[in-house]
Amino acid sequence: MTELVHADHASETATRWWRDAVIYQVYVRSFADGNGDGIGDLLGVRSRLRYLADLGVDAIWLTPFYTSPMADFGYDVADYRDVDPIFGSLGDARALIDDAHRHGLRVIVDVVPNHTSDRHVWFQQALAAGPGSPERERYIFRQGKGENGELPPNDWESVFGGPAWTRLPDGEWYLRLFAPEQPDLNWDNPEVHAEFESVLRFWLDLGVDGFRVDVAHGMVKADGLPDVGHPDQVRMIGSDVVPFFDQDGVHEIHRGWRRLLDSYPGERIGVAEAWAPSPQRLANYVRPDELHQAFNFHFLNTPWDAAGFRTVIQESLATAGLVGAPSTWVLSNHDVKRHLTRYGGGEIGLRRSRAAALLTLSLPGSTYVYQGEELGLPEVLDLPEEFLRDPQRLRNPDDGRDGCRVPIPWADVEPHFGFSLPGIEESWLPMPASWGPLSVQSQLRDPLSTLHLYRTALEIRRDRRSFGDAPLTWLDSPEGTLAFTRGDGFACTLNLTGEPVELPAPGRVLLASEEPVVDGDTVRLAPDSAVWWERDAV
Structure with missing residues (x-):
């Protein structure tokens, strides 16, 4: 290795x-x-x-x-x-x-x-072995409901649509919460x-x-x-x-x-x-x-x-x-x-x-x-x-x-x-x-x-590994925006509105998805944009 x-x-x-x-x-x-x-x-x-x-x-x-x-x-x-x-x-x-x-x-x-594939050797063995066999105990086989077992064992639905059960020619049904080709395993x-x-x-x-x-x-x-x-x-x-x-x-x-x-x-x-x-x-x-x-x-x-x-x-x-x-x-x-x-x-x-x-x-x-x-x-x-x-x-x-x-x-x-x-x-x-x-x-x-x-x-993220587990602290910011600090001198601002938004500049721009306009202590964030900031240590 x-x-x-x-x-x-x-x-x-x-x-x-x-x-x-x-x-x-x-x-x-x-x-x-x-x-x-x-x-x-x-x-x-x-x-x-x-x-x-x-x-x-x-x-x-x-x-x-x-x-x-x-x-x-x-x-x-x-x-x-x-x-x-x-x-x-x-x-x-x-x-x-x-x-x-x-x-x-x-x-x-x-x-x-x-689940496995229905081509997995276990499922092929289960099909060949028939009802009640140890091979079928690896999956979830059940008898159906109705007079002749013609209805699925319960009302579960597949993630891909329709019933979550498929019936075999021998009359038993198997559970498959996804495609018919994906029989569910029996984790019991x-x-x-x-x-x-x-x-x-x-x-x-x-x-x-x-x-x-x-x-x-x-x-x-x-x-x-x-x-x-x-x-x-x-x-x-x-x-x-x-x-x-x-x-x-x-x-x-x-x-x-x-x-x-x-x-x-x-x-x-x-x-x-x-x-x-x-x-x-x-x-x-x-x-x-x-x-x-x-x-x-x-x-x-x-x-x-x-x-x-x-x-x-x-x-x-x-x-x-x-x-x-x-x-x-x-x-x-x-x-x-x-x-x-x-x-x-x-x-x-x-x-x-x-x-x-x-x-x-x-x-x-x-x-x-x-x-x-x-x-x-x-x-x-x-x-x-x-x-x-x-x-x-x-x-x-x-x-x-x-x-x-x-x-x-x-x-x-x-x-x-x-x-x-x-x-x-x-x-x-x-x-x-x-x-x-x-x-x-x-x-x-x-x-x-x-x-x-x-x-x-x-x-930037790799160079600042110290903020990997550093807590997030929210800053006050206008409606429709987010602002927070992380670790030693890092801040992020996000404007989720379709209009420019002004707020206090948290520091110096590190990286921006759309460049903001910084005017002294104020920043004008572009619509739908985020900015990373370098903050002076407090």
């Missing part, structure tokens, strides 16, 4: 790197194509590690690259210990981990414990626990620095599998109690995984993708003996409103602080519309997304950056119908996630802007012809680009 070196701050953060890390999400299919088939792969990621190191992030999180039929683009895993040929080989994974460490980047990989079965402990050890032994736990809230279901009693259950997730998510039993699983992670050197971490009905319930996932981080979807879902942001920031810091955990901040990922588009799109969306970046990177805790947000990429809303393959679209065409998964542009050259090799005509999702100016190549030439804004912000 290659030793990981962070040259300037290795010693001071060796045992707590994750508390204020900036972690870059690589959606492998759409990051970089190294073998010329139009699909991103591990070789492509390796080829762009220098870019990520120069960007200034601390770690990368790789979406699933395991053997999979790709019914849900890799989140339906058929073999947890091997790499799908689309993405490369196990040797490519080893080389990527080693290369990343040489670049000073830690590596987090996805683990998918709520000790075999399941043992298998995933083995899987985690496999990747830890290869040198990964942690796991993002997919559907970390989902492995345990309420006793008796009771009805929900309400339709449109997907809208309840994250706001109401449902019997198939956020059950108390999941925490014992995470405690076991934390003990396993702690048995390895180098602060290996677990990150929960967890939807919970309250910040307090979410904080349970990051208690001192559980996982290290949990995604803060309450922050991601906050509209462009000063009062809303202040409330969710205060609640997030308070609830994470109760259990001694860092807050995590995320604006976009592979499951939601890009925040530039959510914030209004076009020029107004770009202004707001640049300001949101400075807000997010100045908050206490760890920040996740979704690939392409550092380029100011918008959601692609006009993909041709024949390219739309996301199973979530079955629930609602407007909920499709293809538009945030379009490959990112590296160079100015069409048709795929350096994502793939020369001579390749198509990438797996087509890229807008207008994306040349948004490419990495173009933005590196422009000191006012969004890419330069991110690089400068991350450099």
Whole structure:
């Protein structure tokens, strides 16, 4: 295993790197194509590690690259210990981990414990063995309701739409909270626990620095599998109690995984993708003996409103602080519309997304950056119908996630802007012809680009590691604005209104998403903008 070196701050953060890390999400299919088939792969990621190191992030999180039929683009895993040929080989994974460490980047990989692929050997064995067999005890099989068992066992709905049950020719039904090709595992079965402990050890032994736990809230279901009693259950997730998510039993699983992670050197971490009905319930996932981080979807879902942001920031810091955990901040990922588009799109969306970046990177805790947000990429809303393959679209065409998964542009050259090799005509999702100016190549030439804004912000953040855990103190500011200080001489101001706003200048400008006008002790903030300030020590 290659030793990981962070040259300037290795010693001071060796045992707590994750508390204020900036972690870059690589959606492998759409990051970089190294073998010329139009699909991103591990070789492509390796080829762009220098870019990520120069960007200034601390770690990368790789979406699933395991053997999979790709019914849900890799989140339906058929073999947890091997790499799908689309993405490369196990040797490519080893080389990527080693290369990343040489670049000073830690590596987090996805683990998918709520369900497997229906092509997984366990599920194939369950189908062959029949009702009542030990093989079926690894999953959740039940008899149906109705005179002849023709109705699903309960009223649970799939996250992708329709009933959460599929009936087999032998009459039994199996639970699958996502696609029919993703049968839910039975975590009451000790075999399941043992298998995933083995899987985690496999990747830890290869040198990964942690796991993002997919559907970390989902492995345990309420006793008796009771009805929900309400339709449109997907809208309840994250706001109401449902019997198939956020059950108390999941925490014992995470405690076991934390003990396993702690048995390895180098602060290996677990990150929960967890939807919970309250910040307090979410904080349970990051208690001192559980996982290290949990995604803060309450922050991601906050509209462009000063009062809303202040409330969710205060609640997030308070609830994470109760259990001694860092807050995590995320604006976009592979499951939601890009925040530039959510914030209004076009020029107004770009202004707001640049300001949101400075807000997010100045908050206490760890920040996740979704690939392409550092380029100011918008959601692609006009993909041709024949390219739309996301199973979530079955629930609602407007909920499709293809538009945030379009490959990112590296160079100015069409048709795929350096994502793939020369001579390749198509990438797996087509890229807008207008994306040349948004490419990495173009933005590196422009000191006012969004890419330069991110690089400068991350450099400042890295140089000021002392404010990683420093408390946030709010300053008085006009309605529609936010102002706060952090640590030794740092302040951030944010104008979320569409008009210029005047307020006292907190110090000297360090970085701005849009340049303010400073006049003596007063500053005039541009609409939808954020400014970082250097303050004199008090």
